[in-house]
Amino acid sequence: MAIVEEVAASGAGLSSPADLLKRVEELSEKLALPRELVVGFMAQPDADAIYRYRIRALNTVKGIKDVLKEGASAWGEIAAEDQLKAVESVLRLNGDDEWSSYEIRAMIDDLLPVLSPSIPLLILPTLRQYFASHPSLTSASRALERPRGGQDSTIDLHDHQPFKSPAGWGVINLLAFAISKLTADQTEKNIGLIIPPTLVLMDDWEPCYRQKGARILSIWMDKLDRDLIKRMGIDKLLLDSLIHTISLNSNPPLGDVLDITLKLTFRCREEGEKRTKVLEDIMEKGIVQGWVYAPSGLEGREVSIHIARMMERMCGVMGTGITRWLKTVIPHLLQPLQYPPTPLVIPHYLANLSCLLCVVHTVRPTCRISRWRGQILNVLSRLWVQLHERGLSSSLDDVDDGDEEDNSHTKTQLQTLIRQVFDELIDQIPSIREDELPRIRALAPHIFAELIPTA
Numbered sequence: 001m002a003i004v005e006e007v008a009a010s011g012a013g014l015s016s017p018a019d020l021l022k023r024v025e026e027l028s029e030k031l032a033l034p035r036e037l038v039v040g041f042m043a044q045p046d047a048d049a050i051y052r053y054r055i056r057a058l059n060t061v062k063g064i065k066d067v068l069k070e071g072a073s074a075w076g077e078i079a080a081e082d083q084l085k086a087v088e089s090v091l092r093l094n095g096d097d098e099w100s101s102y103e104i105r106a107m108i109d110d111l112l113p114v115l116s117p118s119i120p121l122l123i124l125p126t127l128r129q130y131f132a133s134h135p136s137l138t139s140a141s142r143a144l145e146r147p148r149g150g151q152d153s154t155i156d157l158h159d160h161q162p163f164k165s166p167a168g169w170g171v172i173n174l175l176a177f178a179i180s181k182l183t184a185d186q187t188e189k190n191i192g193l194i195i196p197p198t199l200v201l202m203d204d205w206e207p208c209y210r211q212k213g214a215r216i217l218s219i220w221m222d223k224l225d226r227d228l229i230k231r232m233g234i235d236k237l238l239l240d241s242l243i244h245t246i247s248l249n250s251n252p253p254l255g256d257v258l259d260i261t262l263k264l265t266f267r268c269r270e271e272g273e274k275r276t277k278v279l280e281d282i283m284e285k286g287i288v289q290g291w292v293y294a295p296s297g298l299e300g301r302e303v304s305i306h307i308a309r310m311m312e313r314m315c316g317v318m319g320t321g322i323t324r325w326l327k328t329v330i331p332h333l334l335q336p337l338q339y340p341p342t343p344l345v346i347p348h349y350l351a352n353l354s355c356l357l358c359v360v361h362t363v364r365p366t367c368r369i370s371r372w373r374g375q376i377l378n379v380l381s382r383l384w385v386q387l388h389e390r391g392l393s394s395s396l397d398d399v400d401d402g403d404e405e406d407n408s409h410t411k412t413q414l415q416t417l418i419r420q421v422f423d424e425l426i427d428q429i430p431s432i433r434e435d436e437l438p439r440i441r442a443l444a445p446h447i448f449a450e451l452i453p454t455a
Helices: 017-029 047-070 080-092 104-115 119-126 151-156 171-179 184-189 193-201 208-223 226-232 235-250 257-268 273-293 297-338 348-360 370-391 404-428 436-443
Strands: none
Touching: 017 047, 017 104, 047 080, 047 370, 080 104, 080 171, 119 171, 119 193, 151 348, 151 436, 171 184, 171 193, 184 208, 193 208, 193 226, 193 235, 193 273, 208 235, 208 257, 208 348, 226 235, 226 257, 235 257, 235 273, 257 273, 257 297, 273 297, 297 348, 348 370, 348 404, 370 404
């Protein structure tokens, strides 16, 4: 049964700024996140408690919105400092945390225009108390040559982080909101309040916070002059942190960190040796080592799928530069394609086939794919047979709860990708048409007829 909680939002008698401020503060107090919903790493909060809080929060934010709409003229007379105190809890909800929701965020977006434009600048100084100092930064937020306390000092950084405490709930959302509203000039003037919490988050031991830090970096990196970033020496700190995050290959995957890393790389590294070194680090630490050390089972499959997608992205960035890693890339893309076609494996098929097609196409100018043609044709031919003999029966019939239309679409996708890889190989190595294809087709003409039509 749906939980409905009424929040009185009457604006009657709120004509004075003092009365209006008091009413908004009363409503905002109801948004304080219960202590039991602030859980540690790997802990799961009570789902029913989260649901009840979201319902209460949505109704409360709606009540605040209605009050501010009715008392708009009086609200404009209230000092920005008092406005911030009254709506801080609302802004803490403005994120993708499990205790927030799309509806809550949409409601918050509706009331943002009535807030003082000075609020973002007022927020930043209040956040210092929630983030421990970073050992690689000076008090002026410049990079140190060596971290204070040695290379292992970042371990001590994790011992106590107030932003993870009950009092620190939602402060990351406050930080993101404040930075998003700053102009380029304001960002530069307040960079000392922005870099430390960003880097603390990016170097946290929990992947989810590393991703939040990377996303905050993506908000302000374009607002800051790249020469200033380099003069402060923080470009290396940021890139090293991002590449380390990529190398962790956490599950669930942190999908947007690679794009943020590439964006910063192209912004802070001129084309040439230094940029190439960063891209090589991404390939070696994020992709090559990621495949080598990926865990087994379902968790490993999610990681491997993500790596295949990163590899496809790197093809677009590095072009034929990926050729030096073919010895690692091709076998790791082909190996999962030899698994029996079960519902759990299908996403892996799709990701690796798509990446394989991209790799084969990307290295075309090098003429280096020829040495891999035997392995590729062998594995894809076997996969075609498996899809024909098993995929058309019960193995794929359970995909997406037995939805026949989706199953048919999935089979078509797989078959199309295999054909495209075959076509790309034939286009690059015409001799395949006379040598390998007739022999493959002769093995099972009725199965390979669609894949290898007769001339």
